[in-house]
Amino acid sequence: MTLWSGRLSTPMAGTLWELSESYSFDHVLYHHDILGSKAHVRGLERAGLLTADECRILLDTLDLIEGEFASGLFVRAESDEDIHTAIERRATELAGDVGAKMHTARSRNDQVATTLRLFTLDALGDVAAATLELIGVLEEVGERFPEAYLPGYTHLQRAQPVLLTHHLHAHAWALLRDVDRIADARDRMSVSPLGAGALAGTSLSIDPAFTATLLGFNEAFANSMDAVSDRDFVAESLFDLAMIGVHLSRMGEELVLWTSAEFGFATLGDEFTTGSSMLPQKKNSDVAELARAKSGRLVGNLTGLLVTLKGLPLSYNRDLQEDKEPLFDSLRQVVLVLAALAGAYRSIDFHSDRARAAADDQFLVAIDIAERLVGTGVPFRQAHERVGRLVAEALSRDVSFEQVVAEQPELSTYSDVFGSGQAVRSRTSPGASGPLAQMQQRDRLRAAIAAASARVS
Ligand code: ARG
Secondary structure, three states, X not given: OOOOOOOOOOOOOHHHHHHHOOHHHHHHHXXXXXXXXXXXXXXXXXXXXXXXXXXXXXXXXXXXXXXXXXXXXXXXXXXXXXXHHHHHHHHHHHHHHHHHHOOOOOOHHHHHHHHHHHHHHHHHHHHHHHHHHHHHHHHHHHHHOOOOEEEEEEOOEEEEEEEHHHHHHHHHHHXXXXXXXXXXXXXXHXXXXXXXXXXXXXXXXXXXXXXXXXXXXXXXXXXHHHHHHOOHHHHHHHHHHHHHHHHHHHHHHHXXXXXXXXXXOEEOOHHHXXXXXXXXOOOEOHHHHHHHHHHHHHHHHHHHHHHHHOOOOOOOOHHHHHHHHHHHHHHHHHHXXXXXXXXXXXXXXXOHHHHHHHHOOHHHHHHHHHHHHHHOOOXXXXXXXXXXXXXXXXXXXXXOHHHHHHOXXXXXXXXXXXXXXXXXXXXXXXXXXXXXXXXXHHHHHHHHHHHHHHHHO
8 A cells, every 4th residue: 555545546557666666775764764753753742643652652663663674674565665654654563543643744755854864964974983084094194104205296297395294184184174064064954854744834733843953953944845855965965975085086096106116105005905817916006096986976976966956846856866875875985985095094104215215306406496595685586597597407418406506606505405305394384394384284283183073073
């Protein structure tokens, strides 16, 4: 029997059933759906629509059903179209007419919106925790190699040396913004749609603010039509997840480069690499490649949902059921990548010698010489031009840059800039890549991590 057997006389066509059933993927919402139903039932009692006894029977029944799901003993009936119908059907089986009262003053439209918000609030909390974990690992890796430095790149051309900690912290700051974005999204989605009914509310005297409080939402909806049709919170979550995916993808690409023989800056632990079925010597950074690759489907999930939402008339439309699979997929993929990358970074061996040799590339101090000239009153543009010519001269004569600089009488006292690590030590401006600035940055990062953790815990 369907929920609408009073109205429609023939059973649903098999092909429509296949197309429209959502239990196969939305059963994962059981816990949050039951939370929503328990609050609804208490709201019905408060409104005088259920007796205290009926309320208690329903709460016990819902607990029992939760137990069935948790232990894997819940049996889906053939007619269970989605998680909501499955739970209501089972409640009616267990509690008879009292079970049949549970859906009073409620529609699946406000129910699914409530359930999905509760689920998403929790799931994003898990993503934030996993993101903070990876941020912690980046800090740990930096602390393991406190003196290490490497070339910083622009256009993937060697630019200026940077401390490894500075480099890793750059990723940490990006991930920290992701955590903050999740906190913002959670604040915005903390609005209960329960009580909006199908779209227009109800003639029965329910109190949406009461159930909103029971469920821990910040507030109840203001407009019942908006409440059942709004999936901004899913789109926003998908954006936040895609943004994390993009950050992880960039980190993955960097690990691919670092672990190549050409860079040779790092090796991942064997447990985070794969071999080749044919080439015996291979050690591949698949973890980094998959981190890079997953961003594609994360962006796809966001794009897909936005296209689904575009052009939908108010209020609920069945199209909205298509919100779940992309959301579930993005949540799962992001958590998988966060955990695997955390492990991969934890296993990293950073080859400080090799990175130092690359960062001590003499041309990387060209700017230091120009800045010395600026210190003597030479306008920067002229200093830049002058040093640029010396670089070109070294290249055309095929002699070292240091030698060409030493040959210039007024630059002959600048030889100390060529000292190993000198260029990174002299990056002292606030937020710069040198050790002094780095210490201040570390304090600021730790404070930001504590603030972000507090927002999402
Ligand atoms: N399973 C549906 C969804 O996820 C909820 C049911 C609302 N369906 C309906 N025909 N009003 O959106």
